[in-house]
Amino acid sequence: MTAIRKVLIVGGGTAGWMTAAALAKALPREVAITLIESEQIGTVGVGEATIPPINTFNQMLGLDEAAFMRATQASFKLAIEFVDWMGPDHRYLHPFGGFGLDIEALKFHQIWLRALHEGWAPPIDAFNLSAQASHLGRFSLPSRDPGQVMSSLKYAFHFDAGLYAKHLRAYAEQRGVARFEGKVAGVAQHGETGFVESVTLEDGRTLEADLFVDCSGFRGLLIEQTLKAGYDDWSHWLPNDRAVAMPCETGGDGLTPYTRATADAAGWRWRIALQHRTGNGYVYSSADISDDEALARLRATLDGPALAEPNFLRFQAGRRRQAWIKNVVAIGLSSGFLEPLESTSIHLIQAGITKLLALFPDKGFYPVEIAEYNRLTAQQVELIRDFIILHFKANARTEPYWVRAREMAIPETLQRKIDLFAASGRLFQSDYDLFAEPSWVAVLLGQGVVPRRHDPLVDALDDEVVRGQLSRLSALIRRTAESLPTHDAFIARYCAASPTPARIPA
Numbered sequence: 001m002t003a004i005r006k007v008l009i010v011g012g013g014t015a016g017w018m019t020a021a022a023l024a025k026a027l028p029r030e031v032a033i034t035l036i037e038s039e040q041i042g043t044v045g046v047g048e049a050t051i052p053p054i055n056t057f058n059q060m061l062g063l064d065e066a067a068f069m070r071a072t073q074a075s076f077k078l079a080i081e082f083v084d085w086m087g088p089d090h091r092y093l094h095p096f097g098g099f100g101l102d103i104e105a106l107k108f109h110q111i112w113l114r115a116l117h118e119g120w121a122p123p124i125d126a127f128n129l130s131a132q133a134s135h136l137g138r139f140s141l142p143s144r145d146p147g148q149v150m151s152s153l154k155y156a157f158h159f160d161a162g163l164y165a166k167h168l169r170a171y172a173e174q175r176g177v178a179r180f181e182g183k184v185a186g187v188a189q190h191g192e193t194g195f196v197e198s199v200t201l202e203d204g205r206t207l208e209a210d211l212f213v214d215c216s217g218f219r220g221l222l223i224e225q226t227l228k229a230g231y232d233d234w235s236h237w238l239p240n241d242r243a244v245a246m247p248c249e250t251g252g253d254g255l256t257p258y259t260r261a262t263a264d265a266a267g268w269r270w271r272i273a274l275q276h277r278t279g280n281g282y283v284y285s286s287a288d289i290s291d292d293e294a295l296a297r298l299r300a301t302l303d304g305p306a307l308a309e310p311n312f313l314r315f316q317a318g319r320r321r322q323a324w325i326k327n328v329v330a331i332g333l334s335s336g337f338l339e340p341l342e343s344t345s346i347h348l349i350q351a352g353i354t355k356l357l358a359l360f361p362d363k364g365f366y367p368v369e370i371a372e373y374n375r376l377t378a379q380q381v382e383l384i385r386d387f388i389i390l391h392f393k394a395n396a397r398t399e400p401y402w403v404r405a406r407e408m409a410i411p412e413t414l415q416r417k418i419d420l421f422a423a424s425g426r427l428f429q430s431d432y433d434l435f436a437e438p439s440w441v442a443v444l445l446g447q448g449v450v451p452r453r454h455d456p457l458v459d460a461l462d463d464e465v466v467r468g469q470l471s472r473l474s475a476l477i478r479r480t481a482e483s484l485p486t487h488d489a490f491i492a493r494y495c496a497a498s499p500t501p502a503r504i505p506a
Contacts, residue, residue, distance in 0.1 A: 015332025
């Protein structure tokens with residue numbers, strides 16, 4: 001066994017510096033880690049929302065949470081609020097964490113469905129602490145005692161992705177990662193094996209490595225332009241191919257502890273409140289609206305004055321057919337793209353890094369391990385793809401864009417899941433499904449997929465027991481949420497960046 005001695009990361013940004021930081025933390029010090037990036041090449045850099053597994057990544061690195069939040073102007077995220085997906089003035093939450101407590105091994109959402117069918121159930125998010133704290137604009141760190149209601153609070157972050165990359169760059173460089181400024185002008189491959197041997201920069205410098213990580217974004221400089229991975233196009237299910245992003249001063253609802261995704265005529269708009277600004281964007285289909293019209297619509301819906309010029313992005317939903325070929329692993333946008341509706345972009349970077357560490361090679365680069373990486377990557381991304389498609393398929397809007405989405409044929413894997421849930425509320429999870437059962441329950445119900453029946457075993461439960469437990473539990477969760485400090489107040493005490501930005505009155 002011949003150990004990897006040199007790793008070269010091609011590309012910076014969030015993907016590059018997350019990879020560099022994780023490898024610097026996990027690999028022996030004698031492994032040389034180098035990153036190439038060019039300040040002349042812009043990064044996508046509009047990623048602002050995350051999901052709870054980011055905590056695992058930050059904890060693995062040993063980051064101080066409050067310091068990381070100050071450095072990235074971060075706020076907390078407890079949920080995503082979906083507005084107008086079922087028509088005007090309709091809204092629901094996809095909160096983090098579970099709903100209620102199972103009774104006698106029967107799933108809580110089945111017990112709630114019985115109450116719904118009997119006509120007395122409160123909204124299901126009355127049984128989720130993250131949802132109730134979101135409604136009230138409150139936050140506190142969860143309890144470590146599993147017997148406490150506060151232990152059920154799950155959270156992630158809103159942060160400035162560019163500042164996160166900068167924070168991780170400092171972390172990585174302190175641990176020996178070498179950064180080279182420059183653009184890649186050429187790639188050299190072994191004449192017989194096709195393995196990448198080195199890259200040459202525009203200034204003539206040549207950098208060799210044993211393992212190459214492609215973090216070059218949509219270009220896929222190594223994985224596609226050099227190794228011809230191929231691309232599975234999913235735009236027939238996810239037709240949005242454009243986005244325009246524009247930050248503004250914080251106004252409107254203020255520093256909300258949740259992301260907002262508002263359906264619009266030809267796509268959807270995001271609103272994400274950070275400490276120093278609010279991030280906004282419109283993700284849309286260029287077949288249904290022009291760039292100018294999309295920008296006008298976004299400008300008209302900002303909370304306050306814009307803080308930057310619009311940033312237009314072009315993309316194609318899908319994935320590389322192979323994320324690992326020979327001695328090149330693609331991580332981040334170089335491996336594929338799913339629109340940011342459920343804040344999965346940064347998580348997919350994290351998932352790629354986690355699998356790379358779990359299957360870290362030696363110089364043998366054994367095909368069975370590469371095949372396993374590609375199999376797991378494909379399975380994870382396809383499950384996320386299905387979850388995102390659900391939001392578009394199960395809509396009740398009237399514009400042509402949305403009618404097409406409602407009428408489109410969807411992957412059989414998703415159709416089977418919808419049909420099974422619609423029949424009796426049953427869900428069966430894959431081990432690699434990022435979104436656990438409560439997430440599917442929240443979005444299926446929120447998008448109008450209400451089961452016709454419930455699990456018949458629930459009918460054996462005593463009616464008074466069910467009513468009493470649901471009443472006590474919802475009241476306890478509400479009281480707990482009401483006892484928390486406001487989101488603004490908690491941030492001011494725990495992790496406020498300096499100087500604290502001024503806010504526009506609502």
